[in-house]
Amino acid sequence: MKLNSLTIKQARExxxxxxxxxxxxxxxxxxxxxxxxxALNAFLTVCANEAMEHAKKADELIGDGQDLPLLGIPIAVKxxxxxxxxxxxxxxxxxxDYIPPYDATVVTxxxxxxxxxxxxxxxxxxxxxxxxxxxxxxxxKNPWNEEYVPGGxxxxxxxxxxSGMAIAATGTDTGGSIRLPASFTNTVGLKPxxxxxxxxxxxxxxxxxxxxxxxxxxxxxxxxLLNVTAGKDNLDATTPPEIIPNYLKSxxxxxxxxxxxxxxxYTVGLEPEIETNFKQSLKVLExxxxxxxxxxxxNTEYGIAVYYIIQPAEVSSNLARFDGIRYGNDRSxxxxxxxxxxxxxxxxxxxxxxxxxxKKAMKVRxxxxxxxxxxxxxxxxxxxxxxxxxxxxxxEKVNDPLKMYLSDVLTVNCNLAGIPGLSxxxxxxxxxxxxxxxMGPKFSEELLFRVGQAFEQETKYFEKxxxxx
Amino acid sequence: MNIDVxxxxxxxxxxxxxxxxxxxxxxxxxILAYIEKxxxxxxxxxxxxxxxxxxENVTRNDSTTPSLSQxxxxxxxxxxxxxxxxxxxILEQ
Numbered sequence: 001m002k003l004n005s006l007t008i009k010q011a012r013e014x015x016x017x018x019x020x021x022x023x024x025x026x027x028x029x030x031x032x033x034x035x036x037x038x039a040l041n042a043f044l045t046v047c048a049n050e051a052m053e054h055a056k057k058a059d060e061l062i063g064d065g066q067d068l069p070l071l072g073i074p075i076a077v078k079x080x081x082x083x084x085x086x087x088x089x090x091x092x093x094x095x096x097d098y099i100p101p102y103d104a105t106v107v108t109x110x111x112x113x114x115x116x117x118x119x120x121x122x123x124x125x126x127x128x129x130x131x132x133x134x135x136x137x138x139x140x141k142n143p144w145n146e147e148y149v150p151g152g153x154x155x156x157x158x159x160x161x162x163s164g165m166a167i168a169a170t171g172t173d174t175g176g177s178i179r180l181p182a183s184f185t186n187t188v189g190l191k192p193x194x195x196x197x198x199x200x201x202x203x204x205x206x207x208x209x210x211x212x213x214x215x216x217x218x219x220x221x222x223x224x225l226l227n228v229t230a231g232k233d234n235l236d237a238t239t240p241p242e243i244i245p246n247y248l249k250s251x252x253x254x255x256x257x258x259x260x261x262x263x264x265x266y267t268v269g270l271e272p273e274i275e276t277n278f279k280q281s282l283k284v285l286e287x288x289x290x291x292x293x294x295x296x297x298x299n300t301e302y303g304i305a306v307y308y309i310i311q312p313a314e315v316s317s318n319l320a321r322f323d324g325i326r327y328g329n330d331r332s333x334x335x336x337x338x339x340x341x342x343x344x345x346x347x348x349x350x351x352x353x354x355x356x357x358x359k360k361a362m363k364v365r366x367x368x369x370x371x372x373x374x375x376x377x378x379x380x381x382x383x384x385x386x387x388x389x390x391x392x393x394x395x396e397k398v399n400d401p402l403k404m405y406l407s408d409v410l411t412v413n414c415n416l417a418g419i420p421g422l423s424x425x426x427x428x429x430x431x432x433x434x435x436x437x438x439m440g441p442k443f444s445e446e447l448l449f450r451v452g453q454a455f456e457q458e459t460k461y462f463e464k465x466x467x468x469x
Numbered sequence: 470m471n472i473d474v475x476x477x478x479x480x481x482x483x484x485x486x487x488x489x490x491x492x493x494x495x496x497x498x499x500i501l502a503y504i505e506k507x508x509x510x511x512x513x514x515x516x517x518x519x520x521x522x523x524x525e526n527v528t529r530n531d532s533t534t535p536s537l538s539q540x541x542x543x544x545x546x547x548x549x550x551x552x553x554x555x556x557x558x559i560l561e562q
Contacts (some may be wrong), residue, residue, distance in 0.1 A: 101541035195522050208519060237527040240522070305504045316481060323482075325554050327545030332484045339483055344497055346481040347472055357504070362517035364510045369518060401496050402503055418521030442522065 002469040003028045004164035008073055008221040011167055015062055015072045022055040022062065022072030022116065025167075029074045029118055032229040032469070033165045040141045042156040042165060044079050045087050045120040053115045061114070071114030071226055078157045080127055081107055081119035082201040086117070090203045091135040092125040101449035104201025105233045106170060106212055113228045118166050121156030125335050126319065127172055127205045129153045130180055130389050130407040133398055134337045141394070142184060143466040144432050148391040151181030154215070161215045164469045168225060169215045174205050175307055176386075176411025178213045179423035182385035183435025186425045186464060187215045188452070190222045193442045194408035194418035195240050197226075198233035207238075209307075217462055219424060219452040223247035224444060245446050255454040256289035261379035265300035266410055271389045274427040278385045281426050281436045281455070285383065288454050293379050297371040300413060302364050307412040308405055309348050309361035314343030315362045340401060365416050368396040372417045377440045381451055384410055386423045386435040414439050422448040424460035433461075472497045 003025045006014065016021050030048050037043050051074060058072035077083060080090045082100035084107075089095045124134035132140035134154025140155035141149040143163040150159050153169030158181035161169050168412070169177040173191035180191025183373055190213040197212035204210060212229070216222045226247050232239045262282065267275065319342055324330035334342070346358035375382060388409060397404040416419040419442055426436035436455070438448045456462055474493045478485045485493070492499040539552060 001490075001495060003481070080504065100547055101537055102545050127481075141558070193522070195524070208521070234529060238522070238524060240524055302507055302510050306506045308500060308504060320482075325546065325548065325556055326542075331482055331534050334483065339485070339489070340493065340496060342481050342483060343474065343477045343493060347477050347501075350480060359517060360512065361509055362519060363512035363515045364507055366515050366518045367510065367512070369521065381542070401501050 002164070004167070005031050005465065005469045006167065007217045007226055008070065008167055008437045011073055012071070012440035016067070021116060022058040023052065024124065026055040026074045026116060026118065028169070029165055033119065036143070036163055036165065040159050040163060041122055042140055042159040042163070043076070043119045043436050044089060044091065044122050044137055044156070047119050051116050051118045055210050058114060058116060062092060064166055065237060066115035070110060073115050073167050074118040075115045076119055076121050076160040076169035077107060077117055078123055078171050079153050080123060080172060081170060082203070083120065086120065087201070087419055088120065090126050090291040091123045091137055092335060092338065093136045093329065094116035094163060094331070095328045098112050098328050101234065102201060105198035105235055106229050107201065109229055114409060121160055121169060123156055124153035124337070126203070126338050127153040127174060127177055127316070128315070128337045128341055130176065131392070131397065131405055132156070132181070133394060134335065136335045139394055140165060141275050142391055142432070144185065146432060147393055148432060149184065149394055151391065153177040154181050157215050157323070158182055158187055158189070161185070161187045161217060163394065163466060168221060171213055171215055172205070173211045173213055173415065174209045174406040175311060175415050178215065179386050179411050179421055179435070179437055180408065182215055182423040184391045184433060186433035186461065187217060188219055188222050188425070188462065189213065189215050189412065189423040190226065190445070191421045192226060192230065192445055193420045195238045196420070196443065196445065198239050199228045199235040200206060200233055200235035204318040206311040207318065208300045208314060211415065212305060213404050216304055219422070219449055219456050220248065220251060222422070223251055223449040235251065242443050247446055247449055250446055250450050251453050253286060253450050254289065255451060258290045258381065259293050259294050259379040259449065260290045260384045260451070261295035261375055262286055263295050263297040263300065263375070263382060263384060265297055266384035269388055270385060273390060274385050276304060277427050277429060277434055280434065282383070284458055288458055295375050295379060295382070297413070299364065299367045303368060303416060304406060304409055306361045306364045306368065306416060307408070308344070308355050310365065310416070312341040312351050313358055314345065368413055369417045372419060376422055380440070381444070381447060382439040384437055386410060386437045390429040390434055391432045411437070418442060420448055422452045424452045426459070427461055474500065
């Protein structure tokens with residue numbers, strides 16, 4: 001077994017007990033990148049020299065008996081997080097040569113916790129996409145089968161973890177951009193509560209929806225990372241002062257006594273294999289002691305429509321700042337999907353249409369939130385598939401934007417309501433991974449980790465890797 | 470729903486190629502047709518949500534803190550003059 005197959009927890013133990021050094025760990029990841037990145041296109045920038053230097057420093061600190069939660073651990077960062085002195089492109093040609101003069105808050109926090117930034121990962125440009133194909137620098141491939149999409153928009157981050165190029169990776173989730181690629185790559189993906197993790201320094205997509213999370217191999221690692229990234233940030237006014245629990249504390253409490261809701265609206269229109277897989281997962285939850293309860297979230301059907309008004313509206317506003325004057329290239333460098341969303345948003349916000357589209361969408365958003373509020377008076381958490389289909393072939397949906405948008409039908413409502421969602425590996429369909437998603441009330445990440453951990457430790461799908469490392 | 474792509478592109482300051490106009494017309498119309506389903510949703514007396522965690526009027530002390538140096542702020546521009554960003558003339562003389 002090679003070092004890059006370790007979890008954060010295992011790697012930390014190995015480093016602490018001097019079984020191996022951070023230099024060795026970083027080297028193995030860099031070798032994997034060397035070997036596979038040309039085919040997978042997961043990284044846009046690899047920080048080989050800097051990473052090796054920082055690994056050397058980490059080894060010195062470990063030698064001095066320093067103990068930080070991520071000391072010496074190589075982590076990949078989605079190329080939409082600003083990194084001081086390291087090119088940050090959002091996978092768009094508009095920012096092909098942009099070098100931020102400051103770090104995103106999450107990057108600062110990861111560095112302070114001892115993490116080593118190994119590189120910047122590819123994504124659907126500006127985080128616009130569900131497949132990883134919208135990158136201006138070429139699509140990301142699924143390591144389980146390179147003819148298939150890895151899911152998006154945090155495609156490179158998911159692939160970096162799934163294929164042993166990094167021990168963990170950061171992502172952003174505006175409508176499913178962490179949970180979908182996690183489910184397509186057999187990794188654990190967390191979309192925290194809106195505002196739980198600072199958005200400062202992350203290139204904004206849709207500011208009322210953007211949630212900052214991460215990819216890991218296990219649920220425990222996901223909790224460990226959230227312990228580092230969560231919290232109020234004076235540089236992001238939407239981070240509430242809510243208490244941050246120790247997310248590792250009740251991880252092993254188990255499933256007994258929990259009421260888990262299955263929204264009936266989330267089980268229609270599923271691919272038959274997904275339906276079978278989901279039923280098996282429900283059995284697992286039941287055997288672990290959960291009570292499965294059928295619930296209804298009646299406004300679910302409006303989710304995608306609301307999302308494709310609010311999100312492009314905010315996109316058109318956020319992307320208005322890219323004029324090529326202070327940084328980056330001019331607006332002719334925007335790719336197809338960005339242009340499509342800017343125009344859609346500009347249209348729905350324009351005179352005469354604002355009330356019919358934007359205002360109406362904000363009202364239906366309230367109804368969707370109320371659905372969840374009502375549900376959480378009856379159940380502790382909600383479970384559903386992450387995607388109505390298994391991963392699709394590269395190219396299959398690129399010419400039909402609406403069809404692509406509908407891939408997020410089971411994930412967007414979570415963003416509209418601002419609640420957390422956790423995607424956990426749930427098995428395989430034709431040798432391609434699928435995930436299951438747990439959702440809870442706002443700030444219930446601790447509960448989601450507990451549920452996810454019980455499911456993961458019972459099923460152990462996370463142990464499967466796409467190829468021998 | 471027909472959408473005036475050229476007008477929208479002008480509002481959004483987006484240069485479009487000729488072949489893109491028809492494509493976007495079709496694609497945006499099909500997305501808007503899908504969105505029409507919202508008309509069915511009953512929203513009388515429902516308030517709008519723009520912020521989900523209920524925070525309001527978040528302020529900080531009105532005091533200065535360190536910020537980017539002028540040099541850093543200009544580090545990515547291709548067009549500057551005498552410590553200012555240089556842009557095309559907006560008003561004619």
